[in-house]
Amino acid sequence: METLTLMKLVFDTLLAGAILFIAYKTLTCKDLFQAIVFFIVFGLLISVAWGRLGAYDVAMAEVVIGAGLTGALLLSALVKLKKMHIY
Amino acid sequence: MNTLLLYPLTGIGLFCIGLYALILQPHLLRKLLAINIMGSGVFLLLVSLSLPGISVQQDPVPQAMVITGIVVAISATALALVFMIKIAAKTGKAELSNLEKE
Numbered sequence: 395m396e397t398l399t400l401m402k403l404v405f406d407t408l409l410a411g412a413i414l415f416i417a418y419k420t421l422t423c424k425d426l427f428q429a430i431v432f433f434i435v436f437g438l439l440i441s442v443a444w445g446r447l448g449a450y451d452v453a454m455a456e457v458v459i460g461a462g463l464t465g466a467l468l469l470s471a472l473v474k475l476k477k478m479h480i481y
Numbered sequence: 482m483n484t485l486l487l488y489p490l491t492g493i494g495l496f497c498i499g500l501y502a503l504i505l506q507p508h509l510l511r512k513l514l515a516i517n518i519m520g521s522g523v524f525l526l527l528v529s530l531s532l533p534g535i536s537v538q539q540d541p542v543p544q545a546m547v548i549t550g551i552v553v554a555i556s557a558t559a560l561a562l563v564f565m566i567k568i569a570a571k572t573g574k575a576e577l578s579n580l581e582k583e
Contacts, residue, residue: 406487406488407487410487410488410490410491413491413495414491414494414495414498417495417498417499417518418498420514420518421498421499421501421502421506421511421514421515421518422502426508426510426511429510429511429514430510430514433514433517433518436518440521440525443488443525444528446488447488447528447529447532448532448539449528449544449547451544451548452524452528452544452548452551455548455552456551459552459555460521460551460554460555464517464555464558467555467558467559467562468510468513468514468558471510471562471565471566474566475510475566475569475575478569478570480569480573480574480575
């Protein structure tokens with residue numbers, strides 16, 4: 395029982411640190427394509443956090459809409475910007 | 482200390498990082514990512530404060546509100562991306578800070 399509580403604490407701490415680090419990298423890295431890929435990874439990590447919080451329906455909606463659909467929209471907009479030679 | 486208290490703190494941190502980048506980064510796509518991250522921070526705060534370990538019993542209303550909020554956030558993101566492409570086609574730049582000088 396004691397080890398289970400400790401493992402939960404370690405998992406929560408690692409997950410929270412990873413979410414904050416990926417969010418920081420999303421907003422500060424130089425390349426825009428890299429930023430979008432970091433944003434998709436951020437959506438997946440936050441859906442793991444929602445599974446940990448017990449909100450499974452929110453996790454499903456986030457992983458489909460927040461990570462998948464938003465990532466596709468952002469990538470298509472970036473491709474349109476690059477076709478206009480604006481960067 | 483309850484370990485689930487980590488998640489509200491993470492939500493507050495996400496909101497602060499997003500606000501910082503929204504003010505400082507000039508590129509419009511980066512500002513849009515910052516708004517999305519701020520929204521995720523607010524959702525995380527809203528869901529994690531309604532847990533049975535922290536409040537008295539689990540409340541299903543914040544989860545329903547967060548699902549609605551995710552859908553609204555993606556529609557607002559799509560509208561903002563269209564606006565960004567229109568601005569880039571009209572001015573030749575996708576940055577906000579250089580628009581004021583011209």
